[in-house]
Amino acid sequence: xxxxxxxxxxxxxxxxxxxxxxxxxxxxxxxxxxxxxxxxxxxxxxxxxxxxxxxxxxxxxxxxxxxxxxxxxxxxxxxxxxxxxxxxxxxxxxxxxxxxxxxxxxxxxxxxxxxxxxxxxxxxxxxxxxxxxxxxxxxxxxxxxxxxxxxxxxxxxxxxxxxxxxxxxxxxxxxxxxxxxxxxxxxxxxxxxxxxxxxxxxxxxxxxxxxxxxxxxxxxxxxxxxxxxxxxxxxxxxxxxxxxxxxxxxxxxxxxxxxxxxxxxxxxxxxxxxxxxxxxxxxxxxxxxxxxxxxxxxxxxxxxxxx
Numbered sequence: 332x333x334x335x336x337x338x339x340x341x342x343x344x345x346x347x348x349x350x351x352x353x354x355x356x357x358x359x360x361x362x363x364x365x366x367x368x369x370x371x372x373x374x375x376x377x378x379x380x381x382x383x384x385x386x387x388x389x390x391x392x393x394x395x396x397x398x399x400x401x402x403x404x405x406x407x408x409x410x411x412x413x414x415x416x417x418x419x420x421x422x423x424x425x426x427x428x429x430x431x432x433x434x435x436x437x438x439x440x441x442x443x444x445x446x447x448x449x450x451x452x453x454x455x456x457x458x459x460x461x462x463x464x465x466x467x468x469x470x471x472x473x474x475x476x477x478x479x480x481x482x483x484x485x486x487x488x489x490x491x492x493x494x495x496x497x498x499x500x501x502x503x504x505x506x507x508x509x510x511x512x513x514x515x516x517x518x519x520x521x522x523x524x525x526x527x528x529x530x531x532x533x534x535x536x537x538x539x540x541x542x543x544x545x546x547x548x549x550x551x552x553x554x555x556x557x558x559x560x561x562x563x564x565x566x567x568x569x570x571x572x573x574x575x576x577x578x579x580x581x582x583x584x585x586x587x588x589x590x591x592x593x594x595x596x597x598x599x600x601x602x603x604x605x606x607x608x609x610x611x612x613x614x615x616x617x618x619x620x621x622x623x624x625x626x627x628x629x630x631x632x633x634x635x636x637x638x
Contacts, residue, residue, distance in 0.1 A: 343617055350613040354606050355399055359392060361600075399606070408610075409603035413596070418607045421592060426611065428498060429581070429588035433573040435504055436511035437566070443516035448523030449555070455528055463520065470517030479510045479583035496585035507584040511577060515569050522565050526558035567623025 383389045387398065402409055408418035451463035486506060487495040494500045531554060578590030585591070589608055596604035 354609045408607040411604050413599045413601045418603045425589045425592045435508040439512035440515035444519035448520040451524040452527035467517040467520045470513045482506045507580050526561050530554045530558045570619050
């Protein structure tokens with residue numbers, strides 16, 4: 332197990348280095364000049380040159396990369412070109428909001444998906460199964476950029492139950508979390524149904540029934556735990572995706588998270604902030620996947636023995 336954790340840690344470091352390098356190179360290939368954005372169209376060439384030198388943008392790309400990478404080794408994400416303050420401060424201000432939104436979306440998805448998936452599996456081939464899977468299919472087919480405005484029109488403008496945007500009011504998280512969690516709930520419900528139907532035909536399930544165990548113990552203890560392996564995979568992948576996929580939802584609902592900061596920084600050509608946001612999202616995705624593997628080992632003893 333120790334060797335497995337060591338290999339996992341080294342692979343995480345390597346992937347993080349590759350991602351950070353690609354982010355740096357790609358962001359510098361994007362058309363646009365942050366100096367022109369900051370000074371405007373009427374700035375003189377001398378002013379532009381002075382600011383470019385002050386920000387270090389007149390250095391060769393390889394020197395900028397070395398400076399950027401050395402900063403990462405010291406956990407220094409650089410200084411924002413637009414705000415002129417440490418990028419780490421900006422990220423720490425926004426990251427908790429994105430993480431909170433992702434966790435609430437995951438919670439909503441689980442609360443919807445597990446009853447729906449189990450109901451469909453237990454009533455396989457009958458109308459509850461068809462109804463549940465139809466709802467799941469509709470949920471996975473609706474894009475966030477359409478569902479978000481529709482929820483605003485219904486619950487914020489027509490019914491006036493929930494706030495339109497921002498994060499100042501207590502229930503402001505509901506609409507963006509539902510927007511993010513709906514598609515995930517549909518995916519989890521379909522996966523759980525398929526996994527349970529496969530487990531129901533296993534020998535140990537028939538043995539448990541033959542011993543006279545109640546349906547609650549058979550389905551809730553034996554079947555559900557073994558059916559969770561593929562579901563945990565999807566949850567781990569989707570939790571990382573939520574951190575990145577929240578970008579569109581945060582823009583729609585004006586949620587003050589990392590996604591909103593990323594979009595604003597792209598428009599301003601604020602290289603350090605864009606690099607930091609994408610790097611944080613990537614590292615979060617990688618970390619969640621690593622934790623998913625550890626949960627795998629906890630759920631299935633065969634995986635622990637194999638390590």
